[in-house]
Amino acid sequence: MTAIVDDVRTEALFVSDVQRSQEPTLExxxxxxxxxxxxxxxxxxxxxxxxxxxxxxxxxxxxMRWARSAVRLAFAA
Structure with missing residues (x-):
């Protein structure tokens, strides 16, 4: 189940307006x-x-690589 949630989060970040160059905070x-x-x-x-x-x-x-990495950091347990 966690993998599916991570995939949805990654796709959502991918399509968001947030850019890697902005160096966004985890929040x-x-x-x-x-x-x-x-x-x-x-x-x-x-x-x-x-x-x-x-x-x-x-x-x-x-x-996608950036989004996947950012999601892992933002939702690390």
């Missing part, structure tokens, strides 16, 4: 994830991730 990351899921829903986030990988796979890979 900003958590807030961005909540806002994206509230605005788009889980399936909406997943659809936008798929679209981005289809249109810009070279950029999407790096952003």
């Amino acid at each position: 900003v990351i958590r807030e961005a994830i909540t806002a994206a899921v509230t605005r788009l829903g889980e399936s909406g986030c997943a659809a936008l991730v798929a679209q981005e990988f289809g249109e810009h796979p070279d950029c999407a890979i790096g952003r």
Whole structure:
């Protein structure tokens, strides 16, 4: 179950307006994830991730790596 939750969080951060270059705090990351899921829903986030990988796979890979790492840090137990 945790892996699924992490995947949803990662996709939500990926589609958020938060940028790695902003060096967001863990709180900003958590807030961005909540806002994206509230605005788009889980399936909406997943659809936008798929679209981005289809249109810009070279950029999407790096952003996904960053999002996955940021989620792990923001929700470390």
